[in-house]
Amino acid sequence: MQFHGYFRSSSSYRCRIAFNLKGLNYDFVSVHLLKDGGQQKSEAYKAMNPQGLVPTLEVDGQVLTQSPAILEWLDETYPEPPLLPIEPFERARVRAFTQVIACEIHPLQNLRVLQFLKQNYDQDQEGVAVWCRRWIGDGLEACEALLVKQNGGADFCFGDTPGMADIYLMPQVFSAARFGVDMKSFSNINRIVENCSKLEAFELAHPSKQPDAEA
Amino acid sequence: MQFHGYFRSSSSYRCRIAFNLKGLNYDFVSVHLLKDGGQQKSEAYKAMNPQGLVPTLEVDGQVLTQSPAILEWLDETYPEPPLLPIEPFERARVRAFTQVIACEIHPLQNLRVLQFLKQNYDQDQEGVAVWCRRWIGDGLEACEALLVKQNGGADFCFGDTPGMADIYLMPQVFSAARFGVDMKSFSNINRIVENCSKLEAFELAHPSKQPDAEA
Known part of the structure; x- marks a missing residue:
């Protein structure tokens, strides 16, 4: 591959x-x-x-x-x-969680969109950060609300092993930190992020550990 | 349901x-x-x-x-x-096509985003349309390029029966028309849209046919 x-x-x-x-x-x-x-x-x-x-x-x-x-x-x-559960309703819940991130947050902070804001709406770096904080904040708030309803104190988003939802959550939280999103109220997300961070699969995937990483 | x-x-x-x-x-x-x-x-x-x-x-x-x-x-x-093929590579190609629409186009023309452009960047209706035309145009161009590579003249996006990709394409083309996207060069998309429009399943799903429809 x-x-x-x-x-x-x-x-x-x-x-x-x-x-x-x-x-x-x-x-x-x-x-x-x-x-x-x-x-x-x-x-x-x-x-x-x-x-x-x-x-x-x-x-x-x-x-x-x-x-x-x-x-x-x-x-x-x-x-x-497995990254997804077997039961169809559970699969749908996990996928919906991933899509809050993939379909509602991530596209809005895509590089080409941020370049458009700078070029067409005369936004500087801080203006771009305001935009990103708004959509990342809204989206993670929705993720946190889903976890409050569904997580039940589990170590990971959906249960005691990491899966598809955690795979989407960690990179999104990494980019939230880059743009200075206030994460204090997201207690479920913060607990899950801490648990994921302890696993080698997540740690070795971190941007800073990649061969093309820059400061 | x-x-x-x-x-x-x-x-x-x-x-x-x-x-x-x-x-x-x-x-x-x-x-x-x-x-x-x-x-x-x-x-x-x-x-x-x-x-x-x-x-x-x-x-x-x-x-x-x-x-x-x-x-x-x-x-x-x-x-x-079935809405998806059985073979994993084919499933991946159909899903990727749907995600160009779901993850790259649609979130950018979401109501809350357009409201943000008006309120924070002082965009009027035409400014909003410029934004929408850009992202819908780029995204449909990518869809057309995928069809040029993969469609082979079939009636629908992936073969001779409608499926998941067509389900995403039709609503996106409907909204492209609302914002005045130039569709002339998208010959595969236009042919597929014409074929879908002939089917009752698509026709009865059209926004204008819904109980809450407005002019």
Whole structure:
């Protein structure tokens, strides 16, 4: 498997955690989102991934894009340990949690969106941070509310083993810290983050531990 | 099944198409996103769906949120006709296509985001339309590129029967029209939209056909 990603990309970070939880090895290809005007916009990269976003997973001559699709594929293809529960209602609850992050928070803090705010609405770094804090804060508040209803004090988002929801939560909390989101009231999230941080699968997936990491 | 939605919401529209394709009946509960300061923000609604977004599906005392999770649940629980292929790589490709729409386009044109642009960046209706056209245009361009690579002239996004990708595409094209996105170059999308429009499952799911429809 060849994995094209970027150390700071949340969606790359999600996949790295999943690879580690499943015990899968892969070759990493760095796609620097800022160098050369954005290496993800190169003709060569876009021939493989027309959307010009990371990550991309190449496996057996097949090209997989979009981290949620990659993660579902990983779980279908390498079922142990499972990332989703078996019971359909439970699967739906876990997926809904991941989609609060993947569909409601993450797209709004995507690099191309932040560049648009700077160029078209004359926002400086602090203006961009206000935007990010708003959507990350709202989204994590919804995640916390879901945990209050459903978590019951478990070590991880949905039970006592890490799974799909934790895979989405950790990178989002990492980027919340970058933008200075106030996390004090999110006691379930904070407890789960602490528990995830103790696991090697999460620790080795951290942006700072990647070969392309920068300060 | 009790389905809480709004006629113009893309994610409600997706679910309606899926219900129709599966031949499932449901009770509809209208949640007006603009009336009463947004009925989705009411205490009663948020007790059920803490994120305060539509749609919500209530079934057998269970509450399901986030349309991608609802659609996966529907396909797992009512497998005929299937919305996803069986082969894992093919499933991943269909899901990636849906996520270009669900994760890259749709969140950016969400009502709360457009309200933020008006209030914080002083954008008028045309400014908001410029924003929407940019992200819908970029996203549909990526969808068209995926179809050029993968569709091979089939009637629907992935083959000769409608499925998950078509369920996401139709509502997105409906909203593209609202914001005046130039669709001329998207020949695969246009052909597929024409084919979907001929099917009762899609036609009856159209926003204009809903009990809460407005001009």
